[in-house]
Amino acid sequence: MKRTRATGWIFSTALFFLAQGARAQTVTIPVETRNNALVFQADANRNVGIVYMGARLQDKNEYALATGMYKQTSDYSGVANAAYATSGTRNLFEPALSVTHVDGNNSLDLQYVRHESKQLDNNTSLLSIYLKDPVYNFEVTLFCKSWFNEDVTEQWSEIKHNEKGKVTLHKYASAGLYLKASSYWLRQYHGDWAREMQPEEAKLTHGIKTVDSKLGTRANLFQPSVFMVSLDKPATEDEGTVLYGALEWSGNFRVDLELDNRDNLRIMAGINNYASPYTLQPGEVFTTPAFLSVLSTKGKGAASRQLHNWARNYKILDGKGTRLTLLNNWEATYFDFNENKLKELLKDTRKLGVDLFLLDDGWFANKYPRNNDNAGLGDWGENKKKLPNGIATLVQEAQQNQVKFGIWVEPEMVNPKSELYEQHPDWVVKQVSRPEHYFRNQLVLDLSNPAVQDFVFGVVDNLFTKNPALAYIKWDCNAVIYNAHAAKLGNQSHFYVQYVQGLYNVLKRLRAKYPTVPMMLCSGGGGRVDYAALQYFTEFWPSDNTDPLERIFMQWEYSYFYPSVSMSAHVTDWGKQPIKFRTDVAMMGKLGFDIVVSHLKEKDLQFCQEALKTYESLKPVIWQGDQYRLQSPADHDVASLLYLNEARSRGVVFNYLVNNRYEAGSVLPIRLKGLDAKKRYTLKEVNVFPGTSSGIDSSKSYSGEFLMTVGFNPDVKQGRNSVVIEIKAVD
Template sequence: MKKIILTIAVLGGSMALFAQQQIIIRTENTAQVYKVTEDKKLLQVYVGEALQHDDEYQKMPAFPIDAYVQGGLNVIREPAFQITHADGNPSLMLQVADVKSEKTDDNVTITHVQLKDAVYPVEITMHFKAFRKENVIEQWSSIRHTEKTPVVLHRYSSGALQLKEDKYWLTHFFGDWANEMRMEETQLPEGIHSIESKLGTRATNFDLPSFLLSLNKQADEDNGTVLAGSLAWSGNFQLMFENVRYSEDFNHLLQIQAGINPYASDYQLKPNEIFTTPSFIYTYTTHGKGQASRNMHQWALNYGIYKGREHRQTLLNNWEATYFDFNEQKLVNLFDDAKKLGVELFLLDDGWFGNKYPRNSDNAGLGDWDANKQKLPQGIGYLVQEAAKKGVKFGIWMEPEMINPKSELYEKHKDWVLELPNRPEHLRRTQLVLDLANPAVQDYVYKVVDDLLSQNKDIAYIKWDCNRYMTNTYSAYLKDKQSQLYVDYVKGLYTVLKRLRTKYTDLEMMLCSGGGGRAEYGGLQYFQEFWPSDNTDPLSRIYMQWGYSYFFPAATICAHITSWGKQSIKFKTDVAMMGKLGFDIQVSHLKPEELTYCQSAIGNFKRLQDVIGFGDLYRLISPYENNCSSLMYVNDDKKKAVLFAFNLQTMHGDVFPRVILKGLDAGKKYKVEEINLEKEGRASFKKSGTVYSGDYLMKVGLDWFLRGEQTSAVLEITEEVRP
């Protein structure tokens, strides 16, 4: 659809008409309002529920400081933008120069607010993309100048918000390898609180660039005012919350700034070059954390994820069956296991490449992406063909951003490696990072993947890994511009991914990073899904997947059944079925009844993938507050739902809550039937097959029905249509 571009009517075409006018960015239920003052400053007026009458926003007082605090002039708070001009002047004095809006379709409107320095030829344009139905706003900035020589950008926020409430509770998630997504909620004290990463690659390894903020009182799933936000950037990030409890100038104020971490990232911007920041995505709701999540999920599925609403392929990974020890025949035999299991795809993991330095462990071969001739004498093409003969698609693991010192690439191009001169080489996981700030390295990485895919056109899946963060970091290519490395690396990565996506539009790709090191929407614009953690113990995964569900829809969260944990195959599979189902087990070691169970569960998942992956999520019973857990997914027309229930580490005498369902149509009748049954088909839910009204299920609910430690059930809820 052709974009319709217009100057916002209330602002008119001349600067004289700008004064005291307002800019309204609106979704179906929320509004974000700005005011242009007499001296052309941009002030924020409002963030909250949309009013019925736009003229009433004019009755609201504007916040008494710039909507985007500028460094160097009269700054007393953390600046959103800070630059040094070509003549050394370290200040900005931005004024509104122009405002335009473009309606790209019935759901999306983009507002551009152009700010120009009063003296210097520097302009910063704020962009606001409002998604009406999803009640989400995406905000970013672009910076340009026409000074004679480069200016230096010190801070360059994607977006800023100001709030004037009494109290705030911040929920965020932290962790490390195999222990991701530990949830913490704290009341914000006075001062500055920052959630950030300085890791360079796999930047979400310690902290997630996403948050929930409850206003005035702690919100729960269904009640309370919540602002949820996430930064779409695969590198160093910063989410800053500056909570001023008292000021003689403005009493109290919370400023939220989201963007690239300014740490060691001064950026030299050339004349007429445009620097575009990543997107800050956020939603506001008065209906609790659950509605905030559903808003984010629907935005992500429609706009934030590559082909977000397309079906994902169930798969069998060979890692736990073989590790590095395999050959052609062993892999071909595993294709039979994938077919027997009933999955659509076989994924060949690490260890298939390297000849001079064979990849028989993780200490060699990265960078040399030729099939190992001893393990695979007929190459990858043979495996792809054999998989097709078995009726199974073929996928493959790669880690193209990384290099081992024991590799031919390292011997030929040590200058492509990120490492400080005159310092000891610092390895993590026996590997180093390639310099994707260098266009030659970008071309190499692209060619590695392109050669593999073009020579083996039926490869249907790539697991793209990234197993270390940056240390000892220096780019030989950037020379005297080392402070641009963290930014230019990510820009280089995106350049490669854009080229690949332009050519390989149907390829399914998993964004992996030694676990949850890349759980963010910057990468997901090129990938359909991500790997949340190398910890696949299903008990741990209940908590992790619960945490990820605040920001990411189930279709993006890869969940595999593995040897981790001592629980039953049913418990493991039911947990994994809450996300994007996959297997990493030795199928030959399954008992006949376990294999039958997995086959049935895979069939159920394929049948219900639209509901689980793309439906509205309702978290019912939190594992953080109970010795059990439950959540459900409901499709758009409320005709179908799937409910998951789990007993955790229970004790004799535990008291269990009722399961009060959500999201159904009170006027419909629903049949509630347990699926994923074991053995003789005995249901834990003894009333399986009973028909209830939606009204009953959402008011009275179901008695807790699981018995025993670490047990599980899946209920399929279907509208009962009777003549």
């Protein structure tokens, strides 16, 4: 047989693996955090599997003994617990990676070569596991980054090859997990506009449960990419073993949860391979997004607090910093405003007592004025009729009123009725030969095109160049992708992936030039939030539904995965509740207002002004404190939630009546959590409406033990449907 360069590589690689095989032995690779362990193992045949995921053991040697304690059906393949399952060889279940090689072969067998661990700092470690196919010049590196104190891990992979041509990746998940328990309970979410984060929980049955999105943008609109899996029984706030999972990716995602014939659960998460086979050139590295997970053996509350700490310290932009309270003009004016009307609103901003005025949609476009959502999107020049002196005059007016100025943009989108659409039809995502189909009367710009990336960057950059004092950006994204086609993209199957990569390129450029400017991540509500995007944004908009009763339920579910410092919550005219109820609910996140200040009654305005002062005092606890969910709105007449500082010396409890049936209220005391049992605490009602008094005696003190064992009754009832209590330790 004539020996080619390719066969020479195969021959030399085969010799390498034979030599390795002669001395192969089991290699156990634990990733340990303060409370947990994820343990990989390379067996004698160099198959890398997951042999343990659970509470950390004191003796590391015992991890290798765990699988022997399970007397289950034989693993026919020998790779059922694969850390990164492949297709075309022995794997009998859903693969993480599926490829077609240059010669048309569809098989892949990734075998252990070596691993290395690095201590990145005193809290963060990085494990790299190197895998290689013994037949094809194809390699994968598995990464597992762990944060010791927070019990959080991120997993991702790097895929590359040096074959003599293009290799096609048909599926390319970020990572896989392998769990053993008697049963598994999935808590997932669904929704639509104004109905985000609706929870469902069910026992997983045999086969595959897939949670995914094919929307391209606003990827979380119907199904968010976050989930929980409880082991053995549904976890509660304080009991049970539960795994949180989240993919850090702002486009199409896919999570497969497969219960196999041995009653073990395989979880794989990554970019959705729907309509996206990816062609990989020789030497090119494809890096998957990170899959985030946190495991708790003490219930859902402990998992969320660990995740919140990690997010504030390591992921969310300026997660330990402050935020700006604001007044938004949207519900006061919608598209109908002019310079004089906005100047009056700027005076109201100062009068109310917030930090910033936010100018929303409708300030731009001239040939096709942005007077409704049918036109103008993409034409980012100030509308000369509405704003004859431009944005600069409003920024100056804000400074004169001693407030800051922010502005709304939606730079990824375009209306067909716009100059941009007329001038650059090849920048628009659409099928040329098919009728256009619109979402909110708009289409999506092709961010896989570098010229479009430059344009989108320029939209924001130009605003800052012309207005250096601009202090805030609300970045919206209202459309999904129909008729996916990119005019300038050679391989259309790369579009969904390269769109998101293009978005990140723009955001990286903006943050390199404007590293500290606060930006809100909005997507017609909560249609896009994830931890990849939150690296570039200080906060996100959970929903356009600002009815405070609805928001209690939504923010409750969001709070499992995202801390309050990242969650924008505005007081609006949605709902039938009084201004106190609306303000109290919004104070659980990053407070803002979207109301007509001049229409407020005297006492309502006085209440808002005083509440803002109270919020200024309490926001360090709300934003940076530990969150304890005391009573769920889904299961009780009264919803109750506590924020507590690290020293356990100060906290705030929000209590809301969520059931209007006869005599509904806080009949029983509400048990607090997280306090120091030996300390004594006073409880004082705050946000008391002008002209009313509180029945809570703030001069009394209670032991932490009493408040956590017996509890405290905030006396929530009809006519007293929102009660906020500040807790302070007695010196």
